[in-house]
Amino acid sequence: AAAASGTAGIRPRGVLGKLPRYAAGKPPVVVEGLESFKLSSNENPLPPLPAVLAAIASETAINRYPDPMTTALRTELAGYLGVPATDIVTGAGSLGALNQILATFAGQNDFDAPDEVIYAWRSFEAYPISVGLAGATGVQVPVREDGTHDLDAMVAAITDRTRVIMLCTPNNPTGPILTRDDVVRFLTGVPPHVVVVIDEAYQEFVRRPDAVDGIALYREHANVIVLRTFSKAHGLAGLRVGYSVSQPALTEHLRVSAVPFAVSQVAEHAAVTSLRHIEEVEARVQSIVDERDRVVEGLRDLGWRVPEAEGNFVWLALGEHTQDFAAKAAERALSVRAFGSEGVRVSIGEGAANTRFLELCGEYTHRP
Numbered sequence: 441a442a443a444a445s446g447t448a449g450i451r452p453r454g455v456l457g458k459l460p461r462y463a464a465g466k467p468p469v470v471v472e473g474l475e476s477f478k479l480s481s482n483e484n485p486l487p488p489l490p491a492v493l494a495a496i497a498s499e500t501a502i503n504r505y506p507d508p509m510t511t512a513l514r515t516e517l518a519g520y521l522g523v524p525a526t527d528i529v530t531g532a533g534s535l536g537a538l539n540q541i542l543a544t545f546a547g548q549n550d551f552d553a554p555d556e557v558i559y560a561w562r563s564f565e566a567y568p569i570s571v572g573l574a575g576a577t578g579v580q581v582p583v584r585e586d587g588t589h590d591l592d593a594m595v596a597a598i599t600d601r602t603r604v605i606m607l608c609t610p611n612n613p614t615g616p617i618l619t620r621d622d623v624v625r626f627l628t629g630v631p632p633h634v635v636v637v638i639d640e641a642y643q644e645f646v647r648r649p650d651a652v653d654g655i656a657l658y659r660e661h662a663n664v665i666v667l668r669t670f671s672k673a674h675g676l677a678g679l680r681v682g683y684s685v686s687q688p689a690l691t692e693h694l695r696v697s698a699v700p701f702a703v704s705q706v707a708e709h710a711a712v713t714s715l716r717h718i719e720e721v722e723a724r725v726q727s728i729v730d731e732r733d734r735v736v737e738g739l740r741d742l743g744w745r746v747p748e749a750e751g752n753f754v755w756l757a758l759g760e761h762t763q764d765f766a767a768k769a770a771e772r773a774l775s776v777r778a779f780g781s782e783g784v785r786v787s788i789g790e791g792a793a794n795t796r797f798l799e800l801c802g803e804y805t806h807r808p
């Protein structure tokens with residue numbers, strides 16, 4: 441059939457056959473008589489701010505291309521973060537920004553063997569795909585039993601082929617943060633030519649005062665790039681807006697590899713408007729944090745062992761019971777994210793969703 445349709449000679453790059461498939465969060469499960477809840481993609485369960493919806497509706501000149509420099513958004517972000525606008529590079533989600541970073545700093549250009557990118561595992565499931573597509577080799581360093589990065593092992597994994605190291609804090613899916621002290625000490629062990637990406641997709645949900653804040657750090661560290669997103673705290677996952685922050689010596693290169701017009705004007709206007717209503721955003725984030733703390737305390741009261749949860753999700757290291765637990769959740773119209781036979785990640789959702797999740801955990805006997 442391939443020959444008949446004339447595609448016999450078309451072959452994708454070899455690396456494609458080796459990449460894991462990105463499994464997007466399961467859609468809501470329908471169960472008769474029960475409201476369905478999607479707790480599988482770490483989304484914000486709250487509806488968009490009215491002002492954001494109005495901003496989206498006001499964008500009518502969509503026959504025109506957006507501002508390729510996203511000047512309005514970078515200016516607004518600069519004020520919010522207290523950094524120069526020149527240090528900010530926007531992208532289609534933080535994943536778009538990350539792909540740009542990898543395309544810029546890691547690939548097959550400089551050595552006979554591919555460049556290496558070190559990251560913790562398990563961590564965000566898009567990393568292996570993005571690294572592989574960039575042409576680099578991923579080097580996975582197992583997280584510790586408590587779900588934290590093993591930073592000493594990550595330093596030990598550095599070779600003369602290492603180009604980029606990814607840190608994820610709070611780590612998706614296990615939950616814990618990295619402290620500022622941890623990261624500063626880690627950076628002393630990293631050669632200055634190795635780029636360190638700190639993925640802070642869930643930074644706004646962090647409440648530990650000693651957690652690293654990449655924005656407070658990158659100006660003293662020329663090799664650090666901070667990744668942030670509007671998908672989680674701002675609840676704009678469907679619009680795809682994220683950004684990286686780093687010193688101009690790095691942003692200069694990132695602008696060369698930028699996907700032109702990656703952020704639409706609709707998305708840009710929505711993100712700017714969300715920043716201008718930051719008190720409302722922060723109040724919503726706090727309500728999610730309160731729910732997270734209720735869920736974690738509830739689980740621990742039930743005797744569950746739960747790692748630190750500083751994002752908008754909790755990690756249940758259910759091992760061989762992972763798929764069974766996810767199936768039981770689905771019976772109650774809760775879609776959760778099951779990872780092989782490692783564990784289940786459950787996003788913090790609506791109050792009723794979290795309560796139903798806790799009820800399930802109260803009845804489930806195989807507890808981590």
Ligand code: PMP
Pocket residue numbers: 481482532533534535536564608612639641668669670671677680681682
């Ligand atoms: N980084 C981490 C750690 C994530 O969990 C996610 C989303 N699940 C992303 C990046 C990508 O988010 P987005 O592209 O929507 O900004």
